[in-house]
Amino acid sequence: MSTQPNHQHQLLAQWVTQYRAAAKEGECASYIPALAQKDPNQLAVAIIGTEGHEIKAGDTAELFTLQSVSKVITFILACMDRGLPYVLERVDVEPTGDTFNSIIRLESHQPGKPFNPMINAGAITVSSMLAGHSPQEKVTKILQFLEQIIGKQLSINEEVFESEWHTANRNRALAYYLMDSGFLDCPVEAALEVYLKQCAIEVNVSDLAMIGLVIANDGYHPLLKKQLFPKQVAKLAKALMVTCGMYNASGKFAAFIGLPAKSGVSGAILAAVPGHAGLHSPFPTGCGIGIYGPAIDPIGNSVAGVKLLKQLATEWDMTIF
Numbered sequence: 380m381s382t383q384p385n386h387q388h389q390l391l392a393q394w395v396t397q398y399r400a401a402a403k404e405g406e407c408a409s410y411i412p413a414l415a416q417k418d419p420n421q422l423a424v425a426i427i428g429t430e431g432h433e434i435k436a437g438d439t440a441e442l443f444t445l446q447s448v449s450k451v452i453t454f455i456l457a458c459m460d461r462g463l464p465y466v467l468e469r470v471d472v473e474p475t476g477d478t479f480n481s482i483i484r485l486e487s488h489q490p491g492k493p494f495n496p497m498i499n500a501g502a503i504t505v506s507s508m509l510a511g512h513s514p515q516e517k518v519t520k521i522l523q524f525l526e527q528i529i530g531k532q533l534s535i536n537e538e539v540f541e542s543e544w545h546t547a548n549r550n551r552a553l554a555y556y557l558m559d560s561g562f563l564d565c566p567v568e569a570a571l572e573v574y575l576k577q578c579a580i581e582v583n584v585s586d587l588a589m590i591g592l593v594i595a596n597d598g599y600h601p602l603l604k605k606q607l608f609p610k611q612v613a614k615l616a617k618a619l620m621v622t623c624g625m626y627n628a629s630g631k632f633a634a635f636i637g638l639p640a641k642s643g644v645s646g647a648i649l650a651a652v653p654g655h656a657g658l659h660s661p662f663p664t665g666c667g668i669g670i671y672g673p674a675i676d677p678i679g680n681s682v683a684g685v686k687l688l689k690q691l692a693t694e695w696d697m698t699i700f
């Protein structure tokens with residue numbers, strides 16, 4: 380296989396064209412009106428390597444909300460703010476096999492500790508423990524952390540936030556349950572505001588790829604030449620992405636793709652390719668991958684996005700296993 384950048388770019392563009400058609404097997408998330416209006420046929424990918432080299436293809440200018448991809452970021456931030464023992468006392472690191480917004484295990488497993496930070500119960504708990512006295516302070520911290528990684532200011536899509544805020548009955552139920560069993564560090568409405576605002580942060584595929592690059596590099600930003608978060612936290616984040624990042628499809632994703640990844644109902648997928656996983660690829664020292672394809676499957680993963688990621692991971696032999 381040629382490692383010429385131009386050839387890689389052509390291949391990416393070819394795969395985007397090929398997998399765009401898979402969008403018809405899914406649908407845009409309909410429970411958030413602003414997401415339902417998206418064009419399901421959009422598909423975009425960006426890959427950034429450790430030297431800053433980027434290849435991208437498709438609808439790369441499109442902005443979309445992080446949704447559940449934000450759960451990795453707030454988990455990392457909470458570990459930095461509170462220390463790992465504090466976080467792990469309140470959220471476990473076990474996959475569930477349940478849907479992302481399931482409430483069942485909060486009652487069936489005492490003392491009701493959320494199973495992991497990648498499902499809603501765990502993510503709401505994590506959002507509640509971020510440093511800051513008000514939801515606004517916590518959200519500002521998240522935005523500042525992302526600005527450090529990406530190098531530009533991001534904003535919140537207020538329309539997406541508002542529509543989720545007024546329909547968040549399941550998330551409210553989860554938060555009240557967590558509060559009752561002592562797992563929330565701030566009032567229910569404050570925790571929900573932080574959680575739903577982090578979900579509504581807008582990015583493009585290059586932004587996602589940059590976040591993936593830093594996670595792949597164990598918290599070290601190879602372009603800024605700066606350690607942004609501890610290696611131990613990055614390793615835990617990657618383990619959680621592998622075991623829980625693609626919801627109840629994480630097992631199949633690990634088996635057939637084999638990369639730490641996190642998806643969101645907006646159709647976003649963030650993947651981190653550590654150096655050893657990219658050894659035989661055009662990015663032999665590792666890379667970050669950002670994908671966007673808003674038509675999702677019933678589990679919540681981008682249909683075309685997963686197929687595209689599988690194609691490039693297989694073709695370029697990118698896997699942690």
Ligand code: DON
Pocket residue numbers: 445446447448479480499543550575578626642643644645678679680
């Ligand atoms: O909590 C929610 O419903 C959304 N704001 C985030 C969910 C999400 O992205 C789960 N996805 N697969």
